[in-house]
Amino acid sequence: MxxxxxxxxxxxxxxxxxxxxxxxxxxxxxxxxxxxxxxxxxxxxxxxxxxxxxxxxxxxxxxxxxxxxxxxxxxxxxxxxxxxxxxxxxxxxxxxxxxxxxxxxxxxxxxxxxxxxxxxxxxxxxxxxxxxxxxxxxxxxxxxxxxxxxxxxxxxxxxxxxxxxxxxxxxxxxxxxxxxxxxxxxxxxxxxxxxxxxxxxxxxxxxxxxxxxxxxxxxxxxxxxxxxxxxxxxxxxxxxxxxxxxxxxxVETDVQAPIEELHDAGEEIAARAEAISTHTDRQADEATDAAAELGELSAAIEEVASVTDTVSEESTRTERLAADGASAATDAIDDLEKIDEAAGTVSRSVDELAARTDEIETVLERLEDVADRTSVLAKNAKIEATRTGSDNAQTMSVIAEEVDSFAEQTRRDLERVEGALEGVREAAADTVDATDATVERIDDGTTQIRATMESFDEIHEAAQTTAARMDDVAAATDQQAHNVQSAAATVESIAETAGDVSGAAQSVAAASQEQTASLESVSETVARLTTVETGTDAPVYERLE
The missing domain is CATH 1.10.490.10 (Globins)
Known part of the structure; x- marks a missing residue:
């Protein structure tokens, strides 16, 4: 083979x-x-x-x-x-x-x-x-x-x-x-x-x-x-x-029916749209009425607001007066307490001043005596150191100088003590001044208490005015309530109209869904159509060459 x-x-x-x-x-x-x-x-x-x-x-x-x-x-x-x-x-x-x-x-x-x-x-x-x-x-x-x-x-x-x-x-x-x-x-x-x-x-x-x-x-x-x-x-x-x-x-055959369906759906949508337009006009008229009612409501609210402002001002004034009265009473009480404290302080200060003065005088007498004795001792030590002439003489001389220095320091301390006594005297004078000031504060406290009583009188008058204004507020509130009821009725009517619009809109939605379904069918068909290749009728094998 x-x-x-x-x-x-x-x-x-x-x-x-x-x-x-x-x-x-x-x-x-x-x-x-x-x-x-x-x-x-x-x-x-x-x-x-x-x-x-x-x-x-x-x-x-x-x-x-x-x-x-x-x-x-x-x-x-x-x-x-x-x-x-x-x-x-x-x-x-x-x-x-x-x-x-x-x-x-x-x-x-x-x-x-x-x-x-x-x-x-x-x-x-x-x-x-x-x-x-x-x-x-x-x-x-x-x-x-x-x-x-x-x-x-x-x-x-x-x-x-x-x-x-x-x-x-x-x-x-x-x-x-x-x-x-x-x-x-x-x-x-x-x-x-x-x-x-x-x-x-x-x-x-x-x-x-x-x-x-x-x-x-x-x-x-x-x-x-x-x-x-x-x-x-x-x-x-x-x-x-x-x-x-x-x-x-x-595709050319299949697309014909969906197109006709789209045409019918379009006519249905147009009719539904006209119905929606009618409902919308009626809703617009009722909305105008609602706007008028709301205008009256707005005027009533403005009146209430005006009365409320006045009431607010009176209330603020009442509150301010009450606060002033309370503050004045508080100040009076504080002053009375300070007067009491000042009186006690004056008494104690006078007693302590007498005791301290006696003690200081005794101490000063003793210190003066010590200073004199120390000075004499220092002089004697110097004389003794000169007389002996031995090594201990130098030591004695040093001690004498130290003692003498101590005596001088003591005298300076006494001078400072005397200055302190002068300060005590000044403190006594301040004590007298504090007593005078206390008397003045008692007078001021009496005056503030009188002012507090006057403030309480004004508070009473302001409270009466507030009550009268509150009657006006109540009347305005009644008017506002009436207007609100009218507005509520109008809103209910608008709600009913909105329900009609909603129903029409649902119908439009249904028609739109039908149209969408048809459009999807057309879209799929067109997608298939777009894949078709057109052009020369020559054999593909020749075109590849």
Missing amino acids: NPTETFGTGALNDAFDTAELVERIGLTEDELAWRKHFIGFDESDERRLADLEPVVRDNQDAIADDFYENLLGYEGTRNVIERSPKGVEALKQTQRAYLVSLSTGDYDQQFFANRARIGKLHELLDMPLKHYIGQYGVYYDLLLERLNERIQRQVIEEIETWAAERDDDGGALGGFAGALGFRGDDSDADGLEASFEETVRDAIDDGMHDVLSLLRIINLDVQIATETYVDSAAQDLEESIARRRRLARE
Whole structure:
């Protein structure tokens, strides 16, 4: 069986038509020729790929095993593999056939149509494009590793062939050493021999062209697979556009009824609004009446306020007079208490003054006697110190001086005491003055008591005036109460009208809710309508290009 027919033959192939897919993505002979020419894929690449068949075929098992081992190591690709109707071993067999087909195909329209079919199968398995394209990186690792070994063998074989042809200069080994620049003579040649270097370069170049041919066919394969993903997205987009156009037509029909409902609801709202206007006019008239009643109430309140101000002034005056009377009585009592205290103080002061004066006179007599004796003692001590002339004389002299100093200090103290006695005499004089002041305060207290009695008389008169004013306040209060009752009746009428307005407002609210429901329906329909895309009728696939 042809390897290209071995892979991609699972149950999913019945889900689509490959011929339609090829036609839809525009995979014509001319398109394929342009793509090959664009990346430089020609007959020489086909020959090189054919030469690579043994390498691919010999390593197909190892490559397939390594390939699926890598894919099964990731959750995303593992989930895709689990969705496939084929098992892993069957998928490996498909992979082996695909690898061989890379080097045995005719590379015609049928070959690339099969590639498109494979790409579509992966798309049907919901393999993300990043996984599909990314797996080619695994191919590169696996295939280029084998090609690297092949290139190295080719280079070695070419070197051996070149060496076998150089059987001079000491045999093949000597020729090889000379080619590497290891000559035993005095030759001026430096570096690789030109023929050897050319042989190595040609071998490597040939190997790299093999790699390039493999990369070119894989590039074409990736292009076609990508086209299938783009085609699928384009189909989905065209189907979405078709659905949205159908939806637009449905919306056009669906929106007609809600619009009519809105029209009817608008008329109902207008009628309700007119009723509300009538109720509002009546309420305005009654509010005018209420304003007049409130005006009278305001005038009555002003009168009450005026009377209240007068009463307040009289009350304030009464309170002030009462306070003055209380203050005067308090002052009188305080003065009487002070008079009593002053009288007691005068009596005690006189008694203490007499006793202290006697004591002071006795003390002064004693102090004068002590001072005289001390002075005599000091003089005697000085005389005695002069007479003896001994060491004790000096001590006696010092003592005499100290005693004399003490006598002088004592005399000064006596002088101060005499000054204190003078102060006592002055205090006695102050005591006499305090007694006089006490008499005066008694007179003042009598006067204040008389003033207090007069204040109490005025308080009585003010109280009588307050009582009369309070009668006026009562009358004004009665008038105010009457006005308040009238205002209350008016307010009740306004409340009834407000109830009517409330009922009408509820009706308006109900109509408004109906309108809102209709508007929501229109809004939803319009939202669906706005998602419809319009514009050119060209196929989406062409517009994507």
